[in-house]
Structure formats: C-alpha cells, structure tokens
Amino acid sequence: xxxxxxxxxxxxxxxxxxxxxxxxxxxxxxxxxxxxxxxxxxxxxxxxxxxxxxxxxxxxxxxxxxxxxxxxxxxxxxxxxxxxxxxxxxxxxxxxxxxxxxxxxxxxxxxxxxxxxxxxxxxxxxxxxxxxxxxxxxxxxxxxxxxxxxxxxxxxxxxxxxxxxxxxxxxxxxxxxxxxxxxxxxxxxxxxxxxxxxxxxxxxxxxxxxxxxxxxxxxxxxxxxxxxxxxxxxxxxxxxxxxxxxxxxxxxxxxxxxxxxxxxxxxxxxxxxxxxxxxxxxxxxxxxxxxxxxxxxxxxxxxxxxxxxxxxxxxxxxxxxxxxxxxxxxxxxxxxxxxxxxxxxxxxxxxxxxxxxxxxxxxxxxxxxxxxxxxxx
Amino acid sequence: xxxxxxxxxxxxxxxxxxxxxxxxxxxxxxxxxxxxxxxxxxxxxxxxxxxxxxxxxxxxxxxxxxxxxxxxxxxxxxxxxxxxxxxxxxxxxxxxxxxxxxxxxxxxxxxxxxxxxxxxxxxxxxxxxxxxxxxxxxxxxxxxxxxxxxxxxxxxxxxxxxxxxxxxxxxxxxxxxxxxxxxxxxxxxxxxxxxxxxxxxxxxxxxxxxxxxxxxxxxxxxxxxxxxxxxxxxxxxxxxxxxxxxxxxxxxxxxxxxxxxxxxxxxxxxxxxxxxxxxxxxxxxxxxxxxxxxxxxxxxxxx
Numbered sequence: 001x002x003x004x005x006x007x008x009x010x011x012x013x014x015x016x017x018x019x020x021x022x023x024x025x026x027x028x029x030x031x032x033x034x035x036x037x038x039x040x041x042x043x044x045x046x047x048x049x050x051x052x053x054x055x056x057x058x059x060x061x062x063x064x065x066x067x068x069x070x071x072x073x074x075x076x077x078x079x080x081x082x083x084x085x086x087x088x089x090x091x092x093x094x095x096x097x098x099x100x101x102x103x104x105x106x107x108x109x110x111x112x113x114x115x116x117x118x119x120x121x122x123x124x125x126x127x128x129x130x131x132x133x134x135x136x137x138x139x140x141x142x143x144x145x146x147x148x149x150x151x152x153x154x155x156x157x158x159x160x161x162x163x164x165x166x167x168x169x170x171x172x173x174x175x176x177x178x179x180x181x182x183x184x185x186x187x188x189x190x191x192x193x194x195x196x197x198x199x200x201x202x203x204x205x206x207x208x209x210x211x212x213x214x215x216x217x218x219x220x221x222x223x224x225x226x227x228x229x230x231x232x233x234x235x236x237x238x239x240x241x242x243x244x245x246x247x248x249x250x251x252x253x254x255x256x257x258x259x260x261x262x263x264x265x266x267x268x269x270x271x272x273x274x275x276x277x278x279x280x281x282x283x284x285x286x287x288x289x290x291x292x293x294x295x296x297x298x299x300x301x302x303x304x305x306x307x308x309x310x311x312x313x314x315x316x317x318x319x320x321x322x323x324x325x326x327x328x329x330x331x332x333x334x335x336x337x338x339x340x341x342x343x344x345x346x347x348x349x350x351x352x353x354x355x356x357x358x359x360x361x362x363x364x365x366x367x368x369x370x371x372x373x374x375x376x377x
Numbered sequence: 378x379x380x381x382x383x384x385x386x387x388x389x390x391x392x393x394x395x396x397x398x399x400x401x402x403x404x405x406x407x408x409x410x411x412x413x414x415x416x417x418x419x420x421x422x423x424x425x426x427x428x429x430x431x432x433x434x435x436x437x438x439x440x441x442x443x444x445x446x447x448x449x450x451x452x453x454x455x456x457x458x459x460x461x462x463x464x465x466x467x468x469x470x471x472x473x474x475x476x477x478x479x480x481x482x483x484x485x486x487x488x489x490x491x492x493x494x495x496x497x498x499x500x501x502x503x504x505x506x507x508x509x510x511x512x513x514x515x516x517x518x519x520x521x522x523x524x525x526x527x528x529x530x531x532x533x534x535x536x537x538x539x540x541x542x543x544x545x546x547x548x549x550x551x552x553x554x555x556x557x558x559x560x561x562x563x564x565x566x567x568x569x570x571x572x573x574x575x576x577x578x579x580x581x582x583x584x585x586x587x588x589x590x591x592x593x594x595x596x597x598x599x600x601x602x603x604x605x606x607x608x609x610x611x612x613x614x615x616x617x618x619x620x621x622x623x624x625x626x627x628x629x630x631x632x633x634x635x636x637x638x639x640x641x642x643x644x645x646x647x648x649x650x651x652x653x654x655x656x657x658x659x660x661x662x663x664x665x666x667x668x669x670x671x672x673x674x675x676x677x678x679x680x
Contacts, residue, residue, distance in 0.1 A: 076584060077583075077584075078580055078583075078584075098580070098583040099583045099584070099585075099586045099588060100586075103584075104584055105581075107577060107580070107581060109575075109577055111578055111580065111581035112581075113578060113581070113582075113596060113600070114578075114600060115596075115599040124582075124587075124595075125585035125586055128585055128586040128587045128588075128591060129586050172585070173585075
C-alpha cells in the first residue's frame with residue numbers, strides 16, 4: 001500500500017518561515033531536460049515541478065551533477081527544456097531568450113567583463129535596457145554603495161580580490177532590478193571566512209531588496225543557514241521541498257536524510273503498535289505514523305536525538321559502547337545493539353571533556369520524543 | 378645604501394651584460410640599422426647615368442616623390458602618377474586589412490569554438506598555403522581570374538555572363554590576391570585572442586539584456602581587440618610593401634609602392650628616388666604602428 005506511506009509523511013509546515021506571499025515568482029512545470037539523443041541521452045532533469053514564491057530565498061541543494069544548475073540555466077534562459085514549462089509571474093517564458101527575461105544571474109565564475117571598470121560592469125545591464133544616462137549613473141552608485149564598493153568604482157575588475165569580484169557580480173546582477181536573481185554556487189570560490197561573511201551579506205541584500213533569490217549550492221550548511229525554503233535534488237529529480245527545519249527534521253527519503261547532516265539509519269518492521277528495530281527491541285510507534293505492516297522500513301534518527309538514560313526508564317534500550325570519538329563540543333558515542341544494529345549518539349561534552357563512558361560498557365539510551373522518522377525507502 | 382663593493386659589482390655585471398648581448402647588437406647593426414642608413418644616405422645623392430649613385434648632395438630624390446620639375450622653367454608640379462601609386466598602395470592595403478578582418482574574424486571564431494582535436498586540424502589547414510611559394514599561389518589566382526581562366530570559363534559555360542569579366546590587371550585583382558595571401562596572418566592572431574576569450578562572458582552579456590549584436594560590439598570585440606590589432610598590423614604592413622601580387626595580378630599598370638621602388642632600382646636607374654621611396658614607406662608603416670600602439674594603450678589605460 002504505497003498510498004499510506006505518502007500519507008504518513010507530514011505535509012510541509014511553513015509556520016517557521018517568515019510571512020511570504022503565496023504568489024509564485026517562478027514555476028517549473030514537469031520540466032524535462034535531456035542532453036544528447038537516443039540511447040545515450042542523459043536526463044539532467046526528470047519531470048521536475050517546483051514553485052518559488054515571491055520574495056523568498058529559495059535554495060536548490062544537491063551533489064554535483066544532480067541537475068540543480070541545469071534548472072537554474074533553464075530559468076535564466078541559457079537552455080531550453082526538452083519538455084515542460086517555465087513560468088515567471090504566471091507568464092510562460094519557456095522559450096524566451098535570456099536577454100528578454102527580467103531575470104539576472106550571478107555566475108559561479110563571476111564572468112565579469114574584463115575590459116570594463118567596476119562601475120561600467122554594474123551599469124552594463126541598465127545601459128542595455130536603454131535607461132537614461134542619469135538613471136544609469138544613480139542606480140550604479142546606489143548598487144555600489146549597497147555592496148560597499150564605492151571606493152573601487154573606477155578599478156578594472158582584474159585588480160580586485162575574489163570577494164570584491166563577487167560583490168561586483170552581485171551589484172551587476174541586482175542593478176537592473178530583476179524579478180528573480182539566480183545565484184549559481186556564487187560562494188564556492190571563496191575561502192571559508194569570506195564565505196561566511198558573504199552568506200550574511202547575501203541574506204542582508206535579499207532582505208533589503210526584497211528580490212526573489214534562487215540560490216544553487218552543494219553546501220548543506222549554506223542552504224540551512226540562508227534559505228527560506230530548500231529544494232533538495234538528486235539524480236535529476238526534486239527529492240523534497242521545505243523549510244530548512246522540515247528538511248532536517250522530517251526528511252522524506254534516505255537521500256535527503258543522509259545528504260543533510262549526519263543520521264542513523266535503522267532497519268525496522270511494524271509489529272502491531274510497535275516498531276521492531278532490526279531483529280531486536282520493539283519501540284512504540286511514533287505518534288501520527290502508520291506504516292504498513294510486514295514491510296521492511298528504514299527509520300532515521302539524528303545522533304543528537306539519541307539520549308543516554310537510566311535503564312529503568314520505560315523506553316530505555318540497552319546497548320554496548322563500541323567506540324567514543326571526541327569532537328570538542330560533543331562526543332560521538334558509537335553503540336551496538338544486541339542484534340548487531342549500530343547507532344551513533346551525539347552527546348554534549350561536559351566541562352572537563354570526559355564523557356565518563358568506556359568502550360565495552362553497557363549503556364541505556366532512548367530516542368527524543370518525535371525524533372524517529374520513517375522513510376519511504 | 379649600496380657599498381662601494383656593491384657598486385663595483387653592479388658595474389661589472391653591467392659590462393658583462395653588454396658583452397653577452399654584443400652578438401645580437403652586432404647583427405642588428407649590420408643587418409637592420411646599417412642597410413637603413415645606407416638607404417638614407419643614398420636618398421640624398423645624385424642618380425648615376427647607368428644606375429648606382431654619384432657622390433654629391435641633392436634633395437631631388439625627396440622632392441621627386443611627390444613633385445616633378447618642369448623641363449623648361451624648372452618649376453615644381455605635383456606628379457599625378459606618383460600620387461596615384463601612393464594612394465593606391467594605402468587604399469588597397471587598408472581595403473585588404475578590413476576585408477581580411479571581415480572574413481578572418483568569423484573564420485577564427487569558428488576554429489576557436491571547435492573541439493580541441495578539430496581545432497588543431499583547422500589550424501593546420503589554415504597554415505597549408507604557407508608551404509607553397511607566394512609566386513606560385515599568386516599565379517594560381519591569376520589562372521582563376523584571367524580572361525580565359527577558370528572563373529570566366531565556368532560563368533560563360535553556365536550562361537551567367539556573355540563575355541569574360543575583366544578582373545585581371547585591375548585594382549580589384551590586386552586586392553583579391555592580397556586578401557587571399559595575407560588572410561592567414563589575420564586569422565592566426567585573431568584565433569589566439571578568441572581562444573583565450575571566456576565564452577561565459579557571452580551568457581553574462583545575454584543575461585544583462587544585450588542583444589547578439591550588442592554582445593558582439595560591446596563585449597567580444599573590445600575583449601579580443603589585441604588580436605584584432607595584431608592581425609591588422611600583420612596584414613597592413615606587408616600589404617603596403619607588396620611586390621609580387623601587384624606585379625602579377627595588377628600587370629604593369631596597377632603599380633604599388635613596392636613595384637615603384639623596384640622600378641627605380643631597375644629600368645628607372647634612379648637609385649636615390651628608390652631609396653627615398655623606401656624610407657617613405659618605412660615612415661608610413663612606422664606612423665601606422667604608432668597610431669595602433671597609441672590606440673591600444675589608451676584603451677588599456679583608460680578607466
């Protein structure tokens with residue numbers, strides 16, 4: 001009964017998001033993009049449908065080759081889909097060339113014009129739109145101020161650092177006030193410290209301008225910290241769309257659960273009102289879930305939701321400590337259950353860093369309420 | 378502060394530097410500056426009866442470039458024939474440069490956008506004409522465009538024309554021949570420049586609302602300009618001094634500076650005029666180069 005599996009996955013909950021209009025800025029409808037033809041054709045996008053709301057910071061997250069950049073390029077107009085529609089503000093723009101779309105891109109390589117100055121780069125889009133000179137000048141200055149590059153307006157782009165080039169690319173793409181700003185892994189070329197700064201900067205720009213951002217990244221932390229909503233992609237398909245909290249706490253499948261953060265996968269089977277973990281213990285069925293009986297299931301529990309407890313507690317399960325790994329802020333406790341199922345608990349390290357546990361010791365643990373998720377696959 | 382010993386050492390290394398570069402300097406002096414100097418001296422001498430020069434100062438060779446002295450009253454008149462030759466040389470060289478660019482740019486773009494393997498093949502094909510003597514290639518063009526040549530025969534046979542087109546021995550024939558001969562010199566530097574061009578800039582341009590034409594004019598051309606300048610110099614300079622092509626395709630009538638100079642050293646028996654014309658050619662070329670360099674520098678420097 002596959003239908004009941006779908007039912008048990010709770011529908012996306014947006015209470016955590018800041019209020020957004022329900023109006024869609026961009027919509028992809030059943031988009032297919034195949035490269036090559038015939039037998040060797042590769043489906044970079046396989047029937048992807050997604051709606052991106054006006055004014056939201058939407059992130060497409062996935063490993064390289066998952067199709068996230070292809071989807072971005074379809075929205076930008078650099079590629080045409082093999083099948084399906086791309087809509088902007090409800091208008092079909094599927095076959096509109098990129099220079100006719102009120103959409104701008106921040107490229108991974110920045111693609112700044114080497115023969116132009118910083119200010120000329122920023123002014124380029126406005127000039128191509130045929131804006132009057134005074135307006136071009138005023139907007140360019142405003143944009144340079146927005147990214148804090150007024151002092152470098154007359155420089156050649158080759159004389160700038162990576163972070164500064166990034167800001168120019170942002171200002172250049174924002175200057176024509178696009179309806180949607182597309183960002184193709186814009187932070188991947190920056191070092192860690194600069195990347196953190198730019199993450200905050202990007203979020204600030206998005207809030208200040210109110211422009212819809214579609215951000216592509218393979219960095220899960222970047223996605224979690226910056227986005228209003230995330231679309232997780234793999235193998236040309238959209239796996240899950242939801243707020244960062246949804247994606248992290250209620251992953252719908254094994255891919256999403258393992259791609260974002262660390263997690264425990266536990267084979268399980270439903271037995272009446274309980275779930276048998278592997279061949280061993282039975283835990284009560286989590287509230288609101290009713291997976292089919294007799295089918296192999298996978299449970300996922302984040303390591304930080306696995307708690308050590310007193311063996312006398314009702315839901316306590318016994319296990320043996322296999323190894324302990326000290327990470328500073330926390331200690332990972334690898335445990336083995338009596339049927340051989342492995343489990344990791346992330347324990348907060350005490351002040352002296354000593355967890356008081358020993359290898360081979362028998363401990364009791366339980367899952368935090370609501371932490372157990374049943375996966376589709 | 379440099380000590381005395383350090384200063385001595387610097388001087389010694391300076392001396393060693395001069396000594397080491399002396400072979401190159403010697404070759405430069407003997408092979409480049411020397412002959413130029415001889416030309417300059419000859420241009421101020423008096424022509425000998427049977428060629429060669431007679432020692433005696435005269436500026437006749439210099440006035441003779443543009444003027445002719447009246448046999449009866451010794452007044453100077455503008456020499457139309459010479460002006461025509463100079464004008465034709467500059468005009469045909471410029472036309473050749475422009476046309477070689479118009480044909481060479483799409484060619485270079487095509488080659489630069491092929492996959493690496495195919496690119497090597499195309500570049501190889503471009504260089505094939507260099508394997509054959511210029512004279513033979515020019516005669517081949519002659520064979521195609523002459524009155525009973527390939528082109529006219531085919532057009533007559535197809536009934537497209539009633540009588541042979543008069544192409545050979547015209548300015549157009551010279552222009553056609555020079556464009557053919559110098560085209561590779563335009564394509565190669567253009568290719569080198571386009572090959573380095575970051576194709577992602579095209580997407581950035583389209584993304585920022587530029588049309589195809591605007592992308593070409595505002596992005597591609599300015600970025601590959603060093604290649605355009607280099608190619609234009611490589612075509613314009615040898616075209617201006619061309620000798621074989623105008624000789625064979627222009628007949629005796631459509632002379633360019635190169636032929637005119639040769640004439641002075643040959644049948645004309647006016648070596649000083651030949652020398653002054655050669656120096657004039659050098660000055661035109663240098664002036665053209667200076668304009669280019671100034672142009673290229675200003676673009677790089679500005680903003």
